[in-house]
Amino acid sequence: MDTRYVDTFVLVAECGSMAEAARRMNITPTALAQRLHALEREFGVPLFSRSGRFVRITEGGARLLERARRFQREVRALKAAVSTEGFPGGLRVGSIRTALGNVIPLALKHIADHHPGLDATVEIGASHELYHQVTGGKVDAAFLVEPPFRTPKSFSWHTLRVEPLVLLAPTALTGIDPDTLLAQEPLLRYDRRTWGGSLADQYLQARNLRPRERFELDSPDGLVTLVEMGLGISLVPDCFRPGTLPPGVAVIPLPRNTLARRLGVLWPHHSTYGRLFETLVAAMDTDASAAT
Missing domain, CATH: 1.10.10.10 (Winged helix-like DNA-binding domain superfamily/Winged helix DNA-binding domain)
Incomplete structure (x- = not known):
């Protein structure tokens, strides 16, 4: 056909x-x-x-x-x-950029190990864009930040990672209270239009902080580079793999902070690949438990 x-x-x-x-x-x-x-x-x-x-x-x-x-x-x-496996091929998966360094490699390895005949395409986008691509049937599933609203009952959501909001700062500034740093140092903004970036706004408003803003971009990796160059500090979800940050950048926990980005996968109940996604998230949960 x-x-x-x-x-x-x-x-x-x-x-x-x-x-x-x-x-x-x-x-x-x-x-x-x-x-x-x-x-x-x-x-x-x-x-x-x-x-x-x-x-x-x-x-x-x-x-x-x-x-x-x-x-x-x-x-x-x-x-x-x-199909002998029940999957037609041509799997289409959406992903936010920061998931490419943590959950996407594990997901693709699982697919390659258990479904070697299945090819897949990964489309990159922002969480709000990927959400509409899943609900509109443009992709079969998406790895994105949990929406700040209730998803339709006809879709499945599974959280894979909980990434607390942290402060990125030059290592020379470690030991200084985070709120003091936010009051004194230029703030490099994680794009507030993203669901993950909006966490910084919530933290600043709750602490009544009004830092001096310098740059704003939708790239935690890009923000790391700017922090390393000494251009400021940044509030971002802790989405970084251990050992991947440059030695000049420190991750500073925020005291009394409960804000976190939940990264997971969304797919429709009626999906042809439903069984694959169920086994995939179960395997990734097992791997995460073993790592801890």
Whole structure:
């Protein structure tokens, strides 16, 4: 069953760029354009309009998009029904960037060890974006920060890591009270628009602290580099693997702090891969218990 033309249409709609979609599918832009033209001839309507380097979906394309996604899900279910493992292949997993250094390698190793014939693609994004990708069926599961609201009952959530809010500071400043440092040193902000970054706001408001802010970015690893360069201090979830921080950066616990980021995995109950995710989180819980 050749579904490449429908898959191409959906990917272009999600990327908003024919060049990016062609890169992800490992085909030439010319081949991708030919597939779209074939679909437009089949349905008798234009599906995209060009806007510079990007494309915008037309009204006819928008009407087709949700049905195309539903068609993809049905095809995957058909493949799963006849697969010896019960999985159709082409697993799509979303992940926040900071999970790439801790939970994602363990998850991919489990898949490779127990399902060697199953290929997977990891899409990187912010937690709020990944949440909508899971609920919208664009990815099969996502490793993200626990949403600050109740998830629908038709989805499963499993916490894998609890990462307390900590202070990153140059090692020369260790031994100084964290609140004193926050009052005196420039603050390097973990993007407050992210669910993990909002924890810093909660801490500062609870302690009635108004630090002098310098830079703001959505990258704990980038913040580590800035702290090492002596540009300030930062409030971030403790998402770092032991031994990975440079010697010039210290992780300082916050006294009387209960704020933490919960990193876990979200997937729909009806997922074709439901059994895989259940065994995956059980194995990762076992590994975490053994490590402690």
